[in-house]
Every structure is written in C-alpha cells, then in structure tokens.
Amino acid sequence: MMVESASETIRTTPSNQNGVSSLSSQSDGGGGREGGSNGDTNGEISPVDLLHLQQQQALQAARQFLLQQASGLNSPGGNEVKQSPVQVPVSMAMMSPQMITPQQMQQILSPPQLQALLQQQQALMLQQVNTHTHTHIHTKQLGSKQLAFQQQLIQMQQLQQQHILNLQRQGLVPMQPTATMQSLQQGTCTHTLLPSVSPHSHEEHAGSHPLYGHGECKWPGCEALCEDMGQFIKHLNNEHALDDRSTAQCRVQMQVVQQLEIQLAKESERLQAMMAHLHMRPSEPKPFNQPVSTHHDAYPEGLPHPPTSAAAPITPLLHSHSHSHTHGVGPIRRRNSDKYCTPIASELAQNCEFYKNADVRPPFTYASLIRHAILESPDRQLTLNEIYNWFTRKFAYFRRNTATWKNAVRHNLSLHKCFVRVENVKGAVWTVDEVEYQKRRPPKMTGSPTLVKNMISGLGFGSLNASYQAALAESSLSLLNSPSLLTPSAASLNMLHVGHDDVSSTVEQVNSNGSCSPTLSPQQYSHQVHVKEEPTELEEDSRPVSLLAGVTHSLPLPSDERDLEEDLPTEELE
DNA sequence: GAAGAAATAAACAGAT
DNA sequence: AATCTGTTTATTTCTT
Numbered sequence: 001m002m003v004e005s006a007s008e009t010i011r012t013t014p015s016n017q018n019g020v021s022s023l024s025s026q027s028d029g030g031g032g033r034e035g036g037s038n039g040d041t042n043g044e045i046s047p048v049d050l051l052h053l054q055q056q057q058a059l060q061a062a063r064q065f066l067l068q069q070a071s072g073l074n075s076p077g078g079n080e081v082k083q084s085p086v087q088v089p090v091s092m093a094m095m096s097p098q099m100i101t102p103q104q105m106q107q108i109l110s111p112p113q114l115q116a117l118l119q120q121q122q123a124l125m126l127q128q129v130n131t132h133t134h135t136h137i138h139t140k141q142l143g144s145k146q147l148a149f150q151q152q153l154i155q156m157q158q159l160q161q162q163h164i165l166n167l168q169r170q171g172l173v174p175m176q177p178t179a180t181m182q183s184l185q186q187g188t189c190t191h192t193l194l195p196s197v198s199p200h201s202h203e204e205h206a207g208s209h210p211l212y213g214h215g216e217c218k219w220p221g222c223e224a225l226c227e228d229m230g231q232f233i234k235h236l237n238n239e240h241a242l243d244d245r246s247t248a249q250c251r252v253q254m255q256v257v258q259q260l261e262i263q264l265a266k267e268s269e270r271l272q273a274m275m276a277h278l279h280m281r282p283s284e285p286k287p288f289n290q291p292v293s294t295h296h297d298a299y300p301e302g303l304p305h306p307p308t309s310a311a312a313p314i315t316p317l318l319h320s321h322s323h324s325h326t327h328g329v330g331p332i333r334r335r336n337s338d339k340y341c342t343p344i345a346s347e348l349a350q351n352c353e354f355y356k357n358a359d360v361r362p363p364f365t366y367a368s369l370i371r372h373a374i375l376e377s378p379d380r381q382l383t384l385n386e387i388y389n390w391f392t393r394k395f396a397y398f399r400r401n402t403a404t405w406k407n408a409v410r411h412n413l414s415l416h417k418c419f420v421r422v423e424n425v426k427g428a429v430w431t432v433d434e435v436e437y438q439k440r441r442p443p444k445m446t447g448s449p450t451l452v453k454n455m456i457s458g459l460g461f462g463s464l465n466a467s468y469q470a471a472l473a474e475s476s477l478s479l480l481n482s483p484s485l486l487t488p489s490a491a492s493l494n495m496l497h498v499g500h501d502d503v504s505s506t507v508e509q510v511n512s513n514g515s516c517s518p519t520l521s522p523q524q525y526s527h528q529v530h531v532k533e534e535p536t537e538l539e540e541d542s543r544p545v546s547l548l549a550g551v552t553h554s555l556p557l558p559s560d561e562r563d564l565e566e567d568l569p570t571e572e573l574e
Numbered sequence: 575g576a577a578g579a580a581a582t583a584a585a586c587a588g589a590t
Numbered sequence: 591a592a593t594c595t596g597t598t599t600a601t602t603t604c605t606t
Contacts, residue, residue, distance in 0.1 A: 384596085413595095427595095
C-alpha cells in the first residue's frame, strides 16, 4: 500500500473539504460493462468435414486478409467479387491445406483483423445469398458450404467478441458500447445485416468525390474505371445505388473503420508502453480527443476556474493514477497519499502545459515540488525567490494565494532536513540533500507484501508498472540535471531493490560517491550549512533514486522541461 | 481510533 | 519601517 508509487495510484480521494469541486477520477473510468457471454457456439452440426472446411476457409481468409493488409486496405484484389470487399473465394479457401485452427488464427490475427475478416466473410455470404437466391432465404436452404460459412462466421464472431471483451477488460480498448458492440451483435446474425441500415446519401460533389480517384471508383471492391466525374456519378448511381448490397457494404465499411479505430487505439497504447519501457517521453499527451482511455484516470472533473479557455486546453493525462486533487482557491488542504513519492517529474513532464495554464492544484506535496524545482535548476540550487518563481511559472494555481503557499514553501524548506540552505556569496540558496530526501520516503516499495503479491499475481501489474514507470521517469528526469551518472548496475540494483538495507545502502553509496547527491555542487558557496533536525524521520527508504540514469541520459530531454528551464528568467519577481 | 504526514496559519527574529 | 527570509509552533485534515 505504501509503495510510494503504488500509493499514488490511489490518489483518488478528493480531499475536498471546501466544497470546491475536486478533481476526482471522473466517472468514465472505463466503466464498461462487459457483456459477459459471447454467446454460445451453436455448432452442434459440426461434422468433421464442416470443421475442416471452416478451418481451411479461415486459414485462407486469414492469409488473404493479411496479404490485403500488407498491400493496403483499398486494394481490392479479387475481380470476380466486385460488389464487396470480399476477396476470399470459396474455391481458393477450399484449396488451401489445413494448417491453422480457428484458435490459432485467433492468436495470429489481431481483433481488428479478425473482425475485418469476419466482415469479409459476411459480405461474401451476402453476396452469394444475393446472387444465388433472390429473396427469401432461409438458413436451412443454404448449401453445406454456406452452412459451414455461417458457422464459421458465428464462431469467428464469438472469438472476436471475446477478444474485444478481453481487451476491454484490460482497458486496452475503449469501450464503445454503442457502436462496436452493437455492430458486432448485429453482425452475429447475418440476416439482420440486410435491410437495417439506411444508408446515407451519396453526396455528389462537383469537383471531387471521396469515392472517386485516379479514374477509378473507390467503392470497396469496385475499381470500375470512370473517365470523368460525370461518368463516375452515373456509375455510382447505377452500380452502387441504395440496395441491400450497397447497404451491406456500407456497413462493412463502417465496421472496418471502427476496427481500425480500435486498432489505432491499441497501437497507440502499445507505442506508449514501448516508449515508457524505453524511458522515453510517452506519447500520451498528444491531442487525442477521445481519451484512448486506457487510463482509468481522472480527468479533472470540475475546473473551478475553467482554465481560461484557450489557455489550458490540455487535459492532464495524469498517468497511471488518478488524482483528485482538491483544488480550488484559497486555503485548501490537500492531502495526497503520494507524499514524497510522486513521480513528479514524469507527471510534470506530461502535464506541464496543463498545470501551467489550468488553475488546478498540482497533486504534489510542497516538498516534492520544491525538490523538483531545485533539481531542475542548472546548478541544482535555487534561492527562495527562484523557487517562488518556479512555482508561479509552472503552476497557474500558485499564481494565486501567494501568501499561503509561499509560507508553506518556506515552512517546508525549513522543516525538512532534505532541504539544505547554503550561504552563497550573493545570498543563500537552497539545495536538496537527496539522501535525506530519499530517507524520508516510505520504503514500502521493497518489502511490501502486498506489492510482492501484486507482482507475483500480476494483478496489480498494470498500476505497478505504471507507477514504476512514473517513478522511473521521475528519477531519471531528476538525474538529467545531474552531471553524474549512475552505473547501470547500480541502477538495476536500485530498481530491483531487494531489501531495505540493500537499497538504502546502494543509495547511500551512490550519493556518497559524490555523484548523485545534488546536495553540494561545491562551487562558490559553502559557508554555513545549517543542519536541521528532521522532525519526521522515518524508515530509510528504498525508493529508486536514480534508475537507469545512464540510459536516460542518452535520451532526448523532454522538450518542455528543457524549454521551461531555458526560458527561465532567472530573477523575475512576481 | 491512533499515529503520522502534510497543509495551513501564525508568531517571531534576523537581514536587507 | 517595511519587507523578505527563515525558524518554529500549533492546528487541522487526511491517510494508513
């Protein structure tokens, strides 16, 4: 519980005593309901032959699909099936050897691919149905192939649904309760495909048409050559008029789009995880309108002072944990479980712009903020006034209530042993004694049974991982300013810290090596260093101090951090 | 409910 | 004298 990072993930409780709307984890939270069952395989009629047929078809379809994916979605491939995007002729499917079971295929294909495959088969079904029998078609009348197809469809749909549900459970895929699931459910019954959607009007624009390009009709699977727009319009009206086929194709296309969106979300997620893993700047803050919502995090619920419109448009992607800062103006006590442990650098890096513009109380303790400010400075030392400036520069929130928070800053500087005042030639500056700072942090990271349990069970892996990443980001960011490096071995030691002693000793060593301790850059100052007695001296910690510093060093700096640092007017009074 | 941590408030002193 | 800086104490609120 008290894993620092883990505790951050819990920062959900609004300490919202003043009745000010707090930032709490907003409703959304991915509260998706999962349709529990994906339906049952109604495959009672599955003789071996049928099964084989299905598998072969699936395999072939998968191949086709993958090929098609490789060559681009638009390339139609099959000529004979010009009405639909289907490119899986039954004959071909029959020819291929059976090498893949549906289950294997499920593993091979991503859900979107499966879905697209499904859709292709559905469309094929439709096409066959439409061409061979004009109207009233009952399933019973279908030939064995079609029966098999239908079973295949159902089976694959179920697989697909399972996939999506799984993804949703894992939070990998945004809940699209309406669109996706609906379409899937509808898709489950091929009959419903036919007349349901009322298709859109093709808008015929004069100059260009989205369905017309390079002299071809871009209707899925069509590719009819049209010399000019007029001819194309004619073709469009003739060949792609409002009928069942067009409707079905349109539906298919809709689903393709939906699946691609899901796929995009997934791939974004993956990219993010990759970058996080590599300790690069997460790509999260990109202006993704729809929160890809992996994060169950909080979106600021009520910005009491709506971040002056254009000023603060960026939603904080409070990664991996939700804060519900209390926030508002005036004296507000906010209490975070994060204490010192906030991966502040990471969070700040990601939401820098947000905090700069939105009048939202940052979910960090004063101590961590001060430390960050100091460590971020070129010399890792700041005067009180510079600290003030950092606060006001970085946080819109601190542009108000100056009396309150400035007092708090001073209070914290004095109170905490980790802040060391150093008399400089031109006054006094504040530095951070990282060792002390680390000492203050609750060590639970290491020995916490719950943590271990989580790690083992993997249940808490998501949050743990996220917080770990955040911690990594923080520590590595801090280190960016440090001229010294941590050896990877030391880093890994820290990372894995196996016990309090080990960890703390590691930290101590590192720091005493003169490397990491930002405490003293023995430069111009050093006259009197007031030693303070930390009021709350606790467990020595085990917080990963500076993980992977070496690695991080080779990586580009977070731009905004850098920017901020550089455009930092050293002495601007407020 | 107790302990601890953090925020807040305020008194006070020394320096500028 | 006023303000800034720094220290300290007390209280409140919140988390664990």
